[in-house]
Amino acid sequence: MNPILPGATVGVLGSGQLGRMLALSARAMGYRIHTLSPQSDTPTGQVADREVVAAYDDLEAVREFARRVDVVTFEFENVAADATAVAAEEGPVRPAGEILHITQNRRREKAFLARHGFPLPPYREVTSAAELDTALAEIGTPAVLKTAGFGYDGKGQVKLAAGDDPEAAWRGLATDEAVLEAFVDFVGELSVVVARAVDGSIVDYGPVANDHVRHILDLSLAPAPVPPPVASEARAIAHGVAEQLDLVGVLCVELFRTSDDRLLVNELAPRPHNSGHWTIEGCTTSQFEQQLRAACGLALGEVHIPRPVAMVNLLGDLWQHGEPNWDVLLAEPGVKLQLYGKAEARVGRKMGHLTVVDDEAARAKERAIAARELLRRSP
Numbered sequence: 001m002n003p004i005l006p007g008a009t010v011g012v013l014g015s016g017q018l019g020r021m022l023a024l025s026a027r028a029m030g031y032r033i034h035t036l037s038p039q040s041d042t043p044t045g046q047v048a049d050r051e052v053v054a055a056y057d058d059l060e061a062v063r064e065f066a067r068r069v070d071v072v073t074f075e076f077e078n079v080a081a082d083a084t085a086v087a088a089e090e091g092p093v094r095p096a097g098e099i100l101h102i103t104q105n106r107r108r109e110k111a112f113l114a115r116h117g118f119p120l121p122p123y124r125e126v127t128s129a130a131e132l133d134t135a136l137a138e139i140g141t142p143a144v145l146k147t148a149g150f151g152y153d154g155k156g157q158v159k160l161a162a163g164d165d166p167e168a169a170w171r172g173l174a175t176d177e178a179v180l181e182a183f184v185d186f187v188g189e190l191s192v193v194v195a196r197a198v199d200g201s202i203v204d205y206g207p208v209a210n211d212h213v214r215h216i217l218d219l220s221l222a223p224a225p226v227p228p229p230v231a232s233e234a235r236a237i238a239h240g241v242a243e244q245l246d247l248v249g250v251l252c253v254e255l256f257r258t259s260d261d262r263l264l265v266n267e268l269a270p271r272p273h274n275s276g277h278w279t280i281e282g283c284t285t286s287q288f289e290q291q292l293r294a295a296c297g298l299a300l301g302e303v304h305i306p307r308p309v310a311m312v313n314l315l316g317d318l319w320q321h322g323e324p325n326w327d328v329l330l331a332e333p334g335v336k337l338q339l340y341g342k343a344e345a346r347v348g349r350k351m352g353h354l355t356v357v358d359d360e361a362a363r364a365k366e367r368a369i370a371a372r373e374l375l376r377r378s379p
Contacts, residue, residue, distance in 0.1 A: 001198060001297055002297070003296055003297040003298050004070045004071050004092075004295075004296035004297055004298075005296070006029055006030030006031055007030055007031070007032075008031060008032070008070040008071070008296070009031065009032040009033070009034060009049070009068070009069045009070050010022075010026055010031050010032070010033055010034070010069060010070065010071055010072075010073065010292065010295065010296070011033075011034045011035075011036070011065055011066060011068070011069030011070075011071065011072040011073070011087075012033060012034070012035045012036070012044060012048075012072075012073055012074065012075055013035075013036055013037075013056065013062075013072060013073070013074040013075070013076065013079045013083065013084070013087070014035070014036075014037055014044070014074050014075040014076030014079060015035045015036070015037035015039060015042035015043065015044040015045050015051070015075075015076075016042070016043050016044065016075060016076060016340070017043045017044075017340035017341075017342075017350065017352075018075035018076070018271060018272050018288075019035055019042075019043065019044030019048075019075040019076075020043040020044045020046070020047055020340060020341065021272070021277070021280065021286075021288045021338070022044075022073075022075060022272065022288045022291055022292060023035070023044055023047045023048050024047055024288070025286060025288040025289045025291075025292055026292050027047070029289070029292065031292065031296075032049045032050075033047070033048040033049055033050075034048060034049060034050040034051075034052065034065065034068065034069050035048045035050070035051055035052065036052040036053075036054055036056075036061070036062065036065045037052075037053070037054075037056075037076075038053065038054065038055050038056070039053065040053045041343065042341075043340045043341045043342060044075070046341045047341075050068075052065050056078075056079045056080045056083050057080045057082065057083065059082060059083065059086045062083045062086050062087055063086050063087070063089070063090060065087070066086070066087035066089075066090035066091055066093075067090050067091075069091070070091065070296075071091060071092045071093075071094060071295050071296060072084070072087045072088075072091065072092070072093045072094075073093070073094055073095070073249065073271075073291060073295045074095075074100065074271060075271050075272070076271070077100060077103060077104040077269065077270070077271070078104060078149075079100060079104075081097055081100060081101040081104075083097075084096075084097025084100055085097050092295075092297075094198075094248040094249050094294060094295040095245075095247055095248055095249035095251075095270045095271075096246070096248070099245050099246075099247060099249075099270045100270060102245070102268075103268045103269065103270050104149060105148050105149050105177075106146055106147070106148045106149070106178075106179045106267075107125050107148045107177060107179055108148075109267070109268055110123055110179060112244075112245075113241070113265055113268075116240070116241075116244045118237060118240065118241060118265050119237070119262065119263060119264050119265060120264055120265055121181045121182045121183075121184050121256070121264050121266075122139050122181070122182040123139070123179050123180060123181045123182070124138060124139060124179065124180045125178075125179055126145070126170075126177075126178045126179060126180050127176055127177055127178070128170075128176075129166065129167045129170040129171075132145065132166045132167075132169070132170050132178075132180060133166055135180040136160065136166055136180065139180060139181075139182045140182070141160055141161050141162045141164070141183075142159060142160065142161050142162075142183035143159070143160050143180050143181060143182055143183055144157055144158070144159050144160070144180070144181045144183055145157060145158050145159075145160055145166075145169055145170070145173065145178055145179075145180050146178060146179050146180075146181065147173055147175045147177070147178050148175070148177040148178055148179060149177070156173065156175075157173075158172060158173065159183065160180075184256045184258065184264060185258070185259070186256040186257055186258055186259075186264075187257055187258065187259050188209060188224075188226070188256075188257040189209070189210045189211075189212065189254065189255070189256060189257070189266070190207045190208065190209060190210065190224055190226070190234055190254075190255045190256075190257055190263070191207070191208050191210055191220075191252050191253065191254045191255065191273060191275040191276075192204055192205070192206065192207050192208070192234050192235055192237070192238035192252070192253050192255070193205045193208075193238075193250060193251070193252045193272070193273055193275070193276040193279070193287050194238045194239060194242045194247075194250070194251050194252075194253070195249070195250045195251075195287070195290035195291070195293070195294050195300050196242045196243070196247040196248060196249065196251070196294065197248065197293070197294050197297075197298075197299065197300050198248055198294070198297045200243075201299075201300060202239050202242060202243070202300075203290070203300045203301075203302075203303045204235050204238055204239065204303065205222065205276060205279060205283065205287070205303055205305070206222065206223045206224070206231060206234075206235065206305070207223065207224040207226060207230070207231050207234040207235065207255075208220050208221065208222045208223070208224050208275050208276070208278075209221045209222075209224035209225060209226070210254075210275050214348065216313070216315065216348060216350075217274045217275060217313055218312065218313055219310065219311065219312045219313075219365065219368065219369070220274075220275040220276075220277070220278060220310070220311045221308070221309070221310050221311075221361055221364070221365055222278055222282060222305060222308065222309045222310075223305065223308065223361075225361060226257070227261065229261070230257065230261050230263065233263055234253075234255055234263055237253060237255065237263060237265065238251070238253040241253050241265070241268065245270070247270065248294055248295070249270060249271070249291055249294045249295060250270070250271060250272050250273075250276075250287055250290055250291040250294065251268065251269065251270050251271075252268070252269040252271075252272075252273030252275065252276065253265060253268055254266040254267045254268070254269070254275075271291070272287040272288055272291055273287070274313070274350070274353075275311075277311050277338070277353050277355070278309040278310070278311040278355050280336075280338070280355065281309070281336045281355045281357060282305060282306075282307070282309030282355065282357055283303060283304065283305050283309075284301065284302045284303065284304040285300070285301025285302055285303060289301055306357075307357050307358060307359055307364075308357070308358060308359070308360065308361035308364045309355060309356070309357050309358075309364060310355070310356050310358075310361070310364040310365040310367070310368040310369075311353055311354065311355045311356075311368065312353060312354050312368045312369060312371075312372050313350055313352075313353050314339075314350070314351050314352040314353055314354065314372065314375070315347070315348055315349060315350060315351060316344075316345035316346040316347050316348065316349040316351055317347050317348070318345070318351070318372075318375050318376060319345035319351070320347070321376075321377040321378065321379050322377050323377075324375035324376070324377065325374055325375050325376070325377060326375070328374045328375070329354075329371060329374050329375050332371050332374065334356060334357065334358075334367070335354055335355075335356055335367070335368075335371045336354065336355040336356070337352065337354055338352050338353050338354075338355070339351065339352035340352050354368055354371050354372055355368070356368040356371065
């Protein structure tokens, strides 16, 4: 199959910050970008050549969108699977819609991982309050009940301890499809971003250590400070998942690390990931350029990380007392700022991120956290 070369048009289903950073990488390499989502003046739309406003289940709009581009990719899991199927009738969709179908639903995702022998926390599928009672009896507490679809950043899940009312928890989720997972008393959360090309070649960025606050990613540190055998196993799991999915594109595999250095797969994301944003400044080829290369059938870029990198998220909380102190921040040497172009800052909403590269990982982390603090205005 011939590669899709610079000058061609890449279509992106979804229009958030991931699409924005993909679009910026694509335009730097001479590609045009079209984006489709239900909103206008979006983070991706602001830097795209064409912004189409349509629902993901408007299949005729999706078909027309796909006809006007050379390849379709996505930056958002909750695109209707039917939309990717329609787009595939008009041209290549990478990653394939079948991968989206698996990973946008926790029941399907966990069943896929279990079927292929990847390590998981104990879990049960749940479709009613009665099934939840049975699952709790089998798994025990503490446990975490999660909706099967449309959950992210801690939304759509609830932790159950001994003595909690499972029926109330079930009603509170307002779903008819969920999974119950045994609670993992982990010592760290890792992620591995991999890219896989049309020819099956794979590159990865190594394991990244992630800290979360209120279930939202707060800080990522690369490379993760873990023993070499743990790093090797994390990479092997991520490569294995990409191969079993027959991925063409970028995939993030999120992992729990236990106190005895076992790794358990938490979630999959078949697209660039928040924990890989540091690759823009910290690596020879960013995760966004890799997504473009894979989608267009090109060779993957070199993955070389010269120095440790820390990335911190900027949430809407920073705007609570007015516009953050951008001038103070930008006077700091070596601090790189990415803002996503979102019109409204809300508590918990990802508005941008900061990246710091340093010779020492601990110092990169300290500098990134300190730089973010400079943005805060006093009440």
